[in-house]
Amino acid sequence: MKLERLEMPLDELHDKLARTLTKNSNKRLGLFTSIDGGQLVTLLLDPKDGTAELLISPLELERNKYRSLTPHLAQFHWFERALFDFFGIVPDGHPRFKHLLLHEEYEADFFPLRKIALPENFENVLPRRYEFLEVKGEGVYELPVGPIHAGVIEPGHFRFSCFGETIVNLEIRLGWVHRGVEKRLTEVPWQKAHFVAEAAASDTACANAFAHAIAIESILGVTVSERAQYLRSIALELERLAMHIIDVGGIGTDIGLLGISSAMGRLRGKALGLADLISGSRFLRGFISPGGVRPVSERNLSEIKAGVISLRKDLAPVIQILSENQMATERMKDIGKLSRSLAHEFGMVGILARACGIEYDSRLSFKQGKFPELAPSIVTELGGDILARTRVRIGEIATTLDTIEKLVDGCPHGEEKMVLPEKLPANATGLGIVEAFRGELIHLIFTDEAGNISRYSIKDPSFQNWTAISIAIRENLIADFPLCNKSMALSYSGNDL
Amino acid sequence: MLKLISYLLQQGIATNKNICPDLADGVRGLPMITDVPCSTGCTACVDVCPTDAISVFKIEESGHIKLDLGLCISCGYCVDACPTGTIANNPSTRVAVSRREDLVLTTSSQPSENQKLAASALVAAPDSLEKAHWFKRSVAARVVSTGCSACDMELGAAGNPIFDMERFGVHIVASPRFADALIVTGPISKGMQEALKSCYGAMASPRIVIALGTCAISGGVHRGGYASANGIEDLLPVNVYIPGCPPHPWSIIHGILVAMGKERLAPRPVARLDTVRIEK
Numbered sequence: 001m002k003l004e005r006l007e008m009p010l011d012e013l014h015d016k017l018a019r020t021l022t023k024n025s026n027k028r029l030g031l032f033t034s035i036d037g038g039q040l041v042t043l044l045l046d047p048k049d050g051t052a053e054l055l056i057s058p059l060e061l062e063r064n065k066y067r068s069l070t071p072h073l074a075q076f077h078w079f080e081r082a083l084f085d086f087f088g089i090v091p092d093g094h095p096r097f098k099h100l101l102l103h104e105e106y107e108a109d110f111f112p113l114r115k116i117a118l119p120e121n122f123e124n125v126l127p128r129r130y131e132f133l134e135v136k137g138e139g140v141y142e143l144p145v146g147p148i149h150a151g152v153i154e155p156g157h158f159r160f161s162c163f164g165e166t167i168v169n170l171e172i173r174l175g176w177v178h179r180g181v182e183k184r185l186t187e188v189p190w191q192k193a194h195f196v197a198e199a200a201a202s203d204t205a206c207a208n209a210f211a212h213a214i215a216i217e218s219i220l221g222v223t224v225s226e227r228a229q230y231l232r233s234i235a236l237e238l239e240r241l242a243m244h245i246i247d248v249g250g251i252g253t254d255i256g257l258l259g260i261s262s263a264m265g266r267l268r269g270k271a272l273g274l275a276d277l278i279s280g281s282r283f284l285r286g287f288i289s290p291g292g293v294r295p296v297s298e299r300n301l302s303e304i305k306a307g308v309i310s311l312r313k314d315l316a317p318v319i320q321i322l323s324e325n326q327m328a329t330e331r332m333k334d335i336g337k338l339s340r341s342l343a344h345e346f347g348m349v350g351i352l353a354r355a356c357g358i359e360y361d362s363r364l365s366f367k368q369g370k371f372p373e374l375a376p377s378i379v380t381e382l383g384g385d386i387l388a389r390t391r392v393r394i395g396e397i398a399t400t401l402d403t404i405e406k407l408v409d410g411c412p413h414g415e416e417k418m419v420l421p422e423k424l425p426a427n428a429t430g431l432g433i434v435e436a437f438r439g440e441l442i443h444l445i446f447t448d449e450a451g452n453i454s455r456y457s458i459k460d461p462s463f464q465n466w467t468a469i470s471i472a473i474r475e476n477l478i479a480d481f482p483l484c485n486k487s488m489a490l491s492y493s494g495n496d497l
Numbered sequence: 498m499l500k501l502i503s504y505l506l507q508q509g510i511a512t513n514k515n516i517c518p519d520l521a522d523g524v525r526g527l528p529m530i531t532d533v534p535c536s537t538g539c540t541a542c543v544d545v546c547p548t549d550a551i552s553v554f555k556i557e558e559s560g561h562i563k564l565d566l567g568l569c570i571s572c573g574y575c576v577d578a579c580p581t582g583t584i585a586n587n588p589s590t591r592v593a594v595s596r597r598e599d600l601v602l603t604t605s606s607q608p609s610e611n612q613k614l615a616a617s618a619l620v621a622a623p624d625s626l627e628k629a630h631w632f633k634r635s636v637a638a639r640v641v642s643t644g645c646s647a648c649d650m651e652l653g654a655a656g657n658p659i660f661d662m663e664r665f666g667v668h669i670v671a672s673p674r675f676a677d678a679l680i681v682t683g684p685i686s687k688g689m690q691e692a693l694k695s696c697y698g699a700m701a702s703p704r705i706v707i708a709l710g711t712c713a714i715s716g717g718v719h720r721g722g723y724a725s726a727n728g729i730e731d732l733l734p735v736n737v738y739i740p741g742c743p744p745h746p747w748s749i750i751h752g753i754l755v756a757m758g759k760e761r762l763a764p765r766p767v768a769r770l771d772t773v774r775i776e777k
Binding site: 103105106110112147148150151152153154155175176177178179180181183184187188192195196199200201202203205246257259260262263265266268269272276277280281282283285286300317318321324325327491492493496 | 498500501502504505508511521523524525547548570571572573574640641642643644645646647649650651652653654657658659669671672683684686687688689690691692696712717718719722723724726742743745
């Protein structure tokens with residue numbers, strides 16, 4: 001993909017973004033970060049043309065701060081907090097300026113990704129201590145949940161402010177599983193980095209490895225074989241299939257239709273069996289790497305096709321029972337509603353954006369394996385509620401099954417893996433965008449003068465989407481939260497990195 | 498609702514009666530060491546290993562390797578790279594152990610070498626497998642996830658109708674107050690260390706700890722970073738280790754059976770040194 005790199009002075013950045021990220025614009029914000037602490041990096045995407053633009057805005061080193069973008073462009077709110085966590089760059093005037101990912105255990109002036117020295121007069125304005133937004137008023141109480149949850153899921157803290165049974169405000173505090181993935185990716189030899197990239201969020205292992213491979217290959221300027229591109233797309237769709245099945249099953253669990261969830265759990269096992277066939281791993285670990293994929297036999301490919309056909313048959317009755325169940329439909333309707341305008345304003349992606357009518361699926365915009373050529377059409381709904389999200393997911397299960405079949409049919413013979421050069425070129429930038437099952441996943445890589453990776457930035461789809469839960473659950477009942485949370489099915493580890 | 502019940506009845510019993518079977522052909526498990534001698538001076542496996550789980554050493558001019566499954570993320574690259582077949586794919590799902598040093602495999606059978614391994618391997622001796630008889634009939638387990646969710650999903654899968662771990666008396670519970678076992682997944686970076694310790698502290702004795710997955714054992718690919726994501730070793734005493742990234746649901750069930758002292762339901766295959774000879 002073509003990535004245009006532009007120098008953009010800081011005072012022009014505000015105007016440029018205000019002009020670009022408007023309601024009717026085709027462009028969207030990809031990610032916002034820094035390379036070593038001396039500049040701001042803004043990635044703008046144009047899904048319509050399939051192009052991307054990278055704005056580099058140098059910072060005045062003595063000041064180490066800039067005027068916050070959040071007051072006018074809400075979608076920057078977490079990006080700017082993460083920017084301070086990692087680089088110590090202060091967004092002046094951020095309306096809710098606090099730490100995002102690094103907790104009290106870290107020292108006050110610890111900025112793990114900053115490479116240039118802090119200015120001498122730097123005064124850390126933000127204590128490590130975390131303060132939740134307090135809702136005041138008679139009868140309002142707080143309900144803290146987490147970081148350890150009741151079920152078998154990743155950790156996160158939810159602070160509900162409730163009035164009676166109604167949620168007045170939900171503040172989400174994440175960062176509990178911050179493992180330093182971005183830093184680690186700059187420390188390991190790049191040939192082994194795909195293992196770390198996969199571990200960013202292992203339920204999205206395939207998409208992460210895929211985005212990593214695209215980014216590395218775009219730096220090297222190579223294109224992998226036609227067969228590898230087909231196999232990568234098949235793997236990506238198998239991951240989507242397995243996760244969508246279990247996420248629909250999870251809706252069954254939280255409604256109380258345990259028969260649906262146990263049936264879906266069993267059928268997900270079949271989808272994972274197909275992943276086993278293509279990669280030897282149920283989570284597609286180690287399958288995609290820069291340069292290609294692991295070898296796959298023709299026999300396994302035809303078994304995958306047979307598996308897809310039988311899975312389509314097995315899924316139909318379960319999905320039909322769930323869709324026709326009136327209790328389930330009423331439980332999901334008009335609960336956890338997200339409006340299209342807020343979803344747009346916060347730059348939301350993936351299922352929950354498509355469930356409120358935003359037609360964005362990066363498979364149709366940016367080159368990833370055999371997409372956009374063989375990408376399925378977008379599934380959208382208008383409701384914005386739990387029902388709409390479940391319907392989008394069910395619709396995507398169907399399109400994904402069709403797509404896998406089409407891909408297996410078209411998969412040519414040939415080499416699976418190409419030999420890559422030993423070294424990456426110096427001062428290069430690589431970008432990989434993949435539509436993971438949760439939405440748009442971005443890997444952005446910068447190399448230094450020696451050709452080593454100096455900065456590796458990952459933007460998981462959940463990073464923008466977590467705010468959606470806070471918005472959607474407002475004015476809903478506390479008992480609706482688990483179902484609403486499940487319908488979004490966001491990643492903690494992908495967000496925390 | 499009637500439609501759902503009738504559908505479920507039509508499906509019959511999905512549960513696998515064969516406990517902890519071997520993995521199917523072509524599916525990657527953990528690596529194992531065969532009795533084929535290693536070629537001297539070869540470092541093919543060390544070069545490709547992403548987590549430095551393998552080291553080579555020499556005894557009297559012959560090459561040997563040491564492979565720590567506690568660091569292994571089962572990528573299978575060493576199996577592909579090994580020219581002699583000394584390292585091979587282990588199709589067994591019965592991989593859980595109760596001592597950390599049992600995860601370290603080596604081609605050397607010299608006692609001196611093994612002692613060194615045992616000494617380097619670790620800390621916190623499990624006070625405990627005698628405790629196992631407490632939980633022989635049932636065990637209530639609290640899961641604390643601190644990682645990337647693959648292990649959690651496989652643990653969830655172990656409870657689905659195919660694997661059905663509840664038939665062995667395993668229950669996942671929502672509070673440490675009524676848990677017998679603490680199952681830990683993920684590398685336990687700084688953010689979760691305090692929460693994990695409090696959770697352990699809230700459990701009544703006798704209690705056991707199961708480290709699920711390579712990250713929980715050693716930190717896996719995250720080991721040594723600034724977030725101190727180095728696994729459980731310096732935090733809590735561990736009774737059972739289940740290696741893998743993520744471990745197969747059968748391996749998870751095997752680990753829990755080991756913790757319950759019901760290993761005889763699925764015994765570990767004998768011997769690591771004299772297993773299979775691979776023709777290459």
